[in-house]
Structures are given as C-alpha cells and as structure tokens.
Amino acid sequence: MPDFRLRVFQAVARHLSFTKAAQELFITQPAVTKHIRELEASYGQRLFERRGNRVSLTTAGTLLLTHANEVEVLHERLQNQLQALHDEAAGRLRLGASTTLAQYVLPPILYGFQAQYPRVELTLLNGNSEQIAEALLRGQIDLGFVEGQVKNRDLHYELLLNDELVAVRRASPTKMPRKRLPLAMALRHPLVLRERGSGTLEVLEYALRAHKIKLTELTVALYLDNTEGIKSYLEAAPECLGFVSRRALAKEVAAGWLEIVPIQELHLSRRFEVVWLQGQPLSAQAQRFLTYTHRHISFSA
Secondary structure: OOOHHHHHHHHHHHHOOHHHHHHHHOOOHHHHHHHHHHHHHHHOOOOEEEEOOEEEEOHHHHHHHHHHHHHHHHHHHHHHHHHHHHHHOOEEEEEEEEHHHHHHHHHHHHHHHHHHOOOEEEEEEEEOHHHHHHHHHOOOOOEEEEEOOOOOOOEEEEEEEEEEEEEEEEOOOOOOOOOOEOHHHHOOOOEEEEOOOOHHHHHHHHHHHOOOOOHHHOOEEEEEOOHHHHHHHHHHOOOOEEEEEHHHOHHHHHHOOEEEEOEOOOOOEEEEEEEEEOOOOOOHHHHHHHHHHHHHHHHHO
16 A cells, blocks of 8 residues: 555454554554554544444544545556566567578667567577468467568568668679679579578569569579578689678678679569568567567668
8 A cells, every 4th residue: 555554544444443453464553543643633533433442433434444445456456557567578579580581680679679678588480481471370489570472361461671682693803893784694694592482582583583584494503591501602603693682791792702793674672571460469579579670670771
C-alpha cells in the first residue's frame, strides 16, 4: 500500500482489535494506536468507537474502509501492470535470416538491440530464404528476414530495405575503370552462384528470364551456399564472374581484391523483407525488435 497507516487501519477494521492488528503486522500495539490517531487527525474524524475491550467502526471508518480497499486493489493492479512491462522486456526471441542479411545487415542491429534490452535472449538461424520460410511455418523461429521473389501465401511480408545485386570478379592489375559489358559477353564467363533456394539466385533467374535466358544455358563453375565463399573463390579465379549484394563488397573493393563489373541491360534490384506467419500477431519481443530494426535502418540511411 502507498500509505502504511492505511494497512494498519485495515488490519484493525478486519479484526476489530488493536492487539490482533499489531500481531498481524508485527508491530507493537502502541504503534497501532499511534497510526490510527494520525489518520483520525488527518481526516478530522473518529474512525473507531472504543467501549471497553470492544472496537467498532464509525460511519467515517466504514467509508474509509471502502475506499482503502479500493486503493489496495488499484495498487495491486498497478504492480501487476508494471511487472508485465518488466517481463515484456525479457524472454526469448528466435530470429531467422537469409545469408546476406545475417552477415551484412543484422549484426549491428543485433548488438544495439542487446545493449538496449539485455534481458531478451536472442538466437539467430542462418539459412537461405527458402529455409527461413520453412522454419517460420514449422514454428522454429518467431521472425524472419529474407530476400527474393518467391512468396508463400501463409506468410506475411513487409519491406525492410532495398538492395542491389552486382556482378563482381577479381580486380584487374591495371585498376582502369571498367566499361559496361554487353550482357551476352558477361555471360560467357564461368559463373559462381548461390545455391538453389537462395533469394540471390532467384533475383538473377528472374532478371535473366526477362531476356529469355535460362541458367541451364550458361556455364556455372560452382554453386556456393554463402557470399563469403563466392568472394573468396572469385579472388582465386580471374576468369569467373559472380553475383552478390553490393552491401557485401565494401571491404574487398576498397582493398583492390575484387571489382564490380557493370553489365548492360541487367538490373538486379531486390527487396529485403521481414516475414512472419500470416494472421498471427507478433510477440512483444518480436514487435520490439522489428520497431528497433526499422529505427536503426532509418537512422543509417
């Protein structure tokens, strides 16, 4: 209770005994008498009638007891709501993200969120977009981050930010600016691509389809399941060409290890999206993480 004197008053009213009230509250009987007298002086009303050993409530005492009980209920409700707020900032949040997002977009967001909400236990499943969708449908994660063209009607998708895929190869020794390659010439190179089920490969396939080109018609040197592997392979294979997110190339391009190859008539824009189960409300932790992620991205833009 906000005022201990009200607790004393309620105990006396409940037992109609100063002695029993003192025993319940583990205080002395003179202390009970002192608190009751302070309340009576504060309200300017007698709260109890004392006739010998008998104690009874006055009309003012009965009125105060009604309101004191209401105050106790309100106080308990406030404590419960405050505890709920405290508990919402704790718990477990299971995230899933496709490779590019897991490696190049989410790490600083995860760090900042953990600093702000240290009681939330985060886990991050890394896979391709197809695997993340399956994990959501199986209830293995609470919130996913994916890229690609294919959508599952049982999932809800929301734009996170836009991205661009670019062609990349080992940097040439001359360091001369590269002219735009005709698409047909670019596709004569052996290609190093992401694996089936990845959003990166989907975007490339959709773009080539617009030019009536199928992957089966091209020379693919290797399929790899992560961007870092593609970049390392390209550094060792000067004849090959790969397609990765521009966001993944800052370090290698600045160091002169890889170079972006502009290609005529090939536009590989895509969307990074947040995804969760269709028709299911997000948990408090998932909604909090989503809000934090949007805020972080808007500040970084």
